[in-house]
Amino acid sequence: MLWIAKLLYKDESQRFGRELGSFKALGAPYTVSSLLRDEVERITGERPTTAELRTVKYRRITERVTVCVATDGNQGRGLAYGAREFGCRCVIYIHGHVSPGRKEAIERYGAIVIRIDGEYEASVARAREDARMNSWHFVSSTSWDEFKSPLPRCVMNAYMVMVEEALAQIPDVDQITHVFAQGGVGSIAAAIYLGFQRRCKTLPRLVMVEPVEADCLYQSAAHGTPTPSSGSLRTICAGLACREVSPAVWSILEWLGSDFIRIPDSWVVDAMKALADGGGDLPVVCGESSAGGMAVILKAAADSDLRRALGLDAASQVVLFGLEGATDPAIYERLVGAKHAVFDRQPIIRNVP
Structure with a gap:
């Protein structure tokens, strides 16, 4: 039980095939x-x-x-x-x-x-x-x-294709209450936030999630200015292991971001496993660098203080961006299990009425 009304997940695990599998x-x-x-x-x-x-x-x-x-x-x-x-x-x-x-x-x-x-x-x-x-x-x-x-x-313009796809598939974008994005240098989060800012009459809470050891966006928010992470950058979230925020996107994230959270890698592994299991919903292959949003949702379900801090309740409609699949299959199999086993179960669940 996640204690929210709806969870929507943008799945990039098969973008241009499972070998590339990333936005x-x-x-x-x-x-x-x-x-x-x-x-x-x-x-x-x-x-x-x-x-x-x-x-x-x-x-x-x-x-x-x-x-x-x-x-x-x-x-x-x-x-x-x-x-x-x-x-x-x-x-x-x-x-x-x-x-x-x-x-x-x-x-x-x-x-x-x-x-x-x-x-x-x-x-x-x-x-x-x-x-x-x-x-x-x-x-x-x-x-x-x-x-x-x-x-x-040009790169950022192309990323907006993925954002526009997500917005087009949401039944009523103005009902969305929370959007979670992963950290790194912040570029894709800025694209996601701008997409929702342009389309929503009332802006949802825009939540940034980073590893504890690579938290440059959290530190920048805490200090009110671009600030490097002092962490080791040793994290399983390889795509987020960045010391500093992209200079050009910080003004967007500071303007639109509502919450900045840093989490341990153990939360990420739990989220990857939960997404792969599906729990009765469509199972998803989610790579390490894209599981942070789900990790926070899972923890919030068991932690009323975290739920309250994020404003999550039974009416919340949440969007997560799964920006990569198993981009290193050996690591994914070690943490979760073989990715093909998850993909093989997807058509079965899709056919359930």
């Missing part, structure tokens, strides 16, 4: 296709379609273009996929905590992967500097200039 497969490929179309048009005067980019027609131009990014896994895999689809080169930078499984998943798409001895921010700095020196394209949602640069703006 980030929207942003990077779209941005790659856009910048390659610009490059072809600049040289030839012709603007190709994305279908033409998938052929060899303009390969003599696109194969000279290199895209790069720093990643915890999903963004890099999405960029490598886009580069392979549209015919350019790709270099991905990962930090010391990225799992071997996530590194191998990126390499399967043909990208060169460079591991940096340090945290996520060190890999970002190296990727940006290499891009500057080599005239590569740094494809990231993080912006240092209020999204004046086209590439981060």
Whole structure:
């Protein structure tokens, strides 16, 4: 019993197939296709379609273009996929905590992967500097200039597809009382919050959830200014292991965010298991970095003080964003069980009247 009226879950576990299985497969490929179309048009005067980019027609131009990014896994895999689809080169930078499984998943798409001895921010700095020196394209949602640069703006525009899909499927968006988003540098949370701000007559509570050891958004809210996390960044939530908030999105999160929560990894594992079980509802494959919202809902069900602090009650209608599936199958199986077992049970429950 969750003690709320309704729970809605946006499932990204099969976005472009279970191998990619993340909302980030929207942003990077779209941005790659856009910048390659610009490059072809600049040289030839012709603007190709994305279908033409998938052929060899303009390969003599696109194969000279290199895209790069720093990643915890999903963004890099999405960029490598886009580069392979549209015919350019790709270099991905990962930090010391990225799992071997996530590194191998990126390499399967043909990208060169460079591991940096340090945290996520060190890999970002190296990727940006290499891009500057080599005239590569740094494809990231993080912006240092209020999204004046086209590439981060393009990535964020593509992310809004996922937000608009969710809004379109909600029967009455004005009945939603709570929206939970995960942390990281804050880019996708900002996109989600802006989507609801534009559509809702009365803004729901917008709740940010982060790991205890990677809580830069919580710290920023507590101090009233962008503040780095002092945690170890050692968390199973690999996609959220970021030291600092994206400068350009903090103003959005500070403006719209109502609650900032940091939670231990043990809550995350419990939530992943609960989602995989389904409890009579549709079972869901949810990766570590997307289970935070469900983790808080589960804990609030057993903790009246937490429920009261968040304003959760029997009339609450809650939206969760499951932004990734089992992006490292070995880790998912160790924590929850084989992902295919969960996927195999989905059609059975869908057919129940």
